[in-house]
Amino acid sequence: MLWNAVNGCVNVKNSDMYYVSFGSGEKNLILLPGLSDGLATVKGKALLLAEPYRLFFKDYTVYMFSRRNDLPKDYTIEDMADDQAEALRNLNISTCDVLGVSQGGMIAMALAVRYPKLVSHLVLAVTAPSANETVQTCINRWLTMTAKNYHRALMIDTAENTYSEKKLKTYRKTYPLLGKVGKPENYDRFEANARAILKFDMTERLPEISCPVLIIGGSEDRIVGAKASFEMHKLIPQSQIYMYEGLGHGAYEEAKDFNQRIYDFLKEG
Secondary structure, eight states: OOOOOEEEEEEETTEEEEEEEEOOOSEEEEEEOOGGGGTOOOTTOHHHHHGGGGGGTTTEEEEEEOOOSOOOTTOOHHHHHHHHHHHHHHTTOOOEEEEEETHHHHHHHHHHHHOTTTEEEEEEESOOSBOOHHHHHHHHHHHHHHHTTOHHHHHHHHHHHHSOHHHHHHHGGGHHHHTTSSOOSOSHHHHHHHHHHHTOBOTTTGGGOOSOEEEEEETTOSSSOTHHHHHHHHHOTTEEEEEETTOOTTHHHHOTTHHHHHHHHHHHO
């Protein structure tokens, strides 16, 4: 199957926003990643990122977007949603299904609230409707690490709070390398994204979401908390929920049926 992998860039507010796309379907599926985008964008990674989404390629053209390059220190999740809407307009995408993971889920919620005609279906994975206590504890701890330039500690703490013990048994073997690879020149972009999370609260507006919504969480999530998924399910009228028992924030990587579950949900609608 031809993946039609593309490395792209679109202008948003006089700044570059990188994206990758793959697949050849008539529908559009928009992927919004989490806080890791603050450390490294998707620039030039189309072939690297495409493989997990091959299930969608016949029906969808799949786009994964980074946040725009120049992020002011006071930027908000709502600003990021506005950027995303502008990027889609510039690419002549008038309607789409959206999958948001972690911080990307927060942006996806704001996008669905602010631009209801744009979002046909919404999938919210391991995310939260606000910066709850669990979120704040994690984000503030990571900001302390970036302030001290503790990259290895940041990477290890992220892994330990993301993955199940089963995956960690293998992943821990890579820890000696974590401080040596993947370190950005500075943490300005990461910190702008992180501070936007700390200001986020969409709880009062979630009932406005009118499209079908699938909420996916992990029962052992130590970054946003498992309760966050149930809070969103209670607040969003046309929502259904699925919880992965025994998995945490990394359920989107660890659950073998994650993308199949999303594909089946989108086909139902």
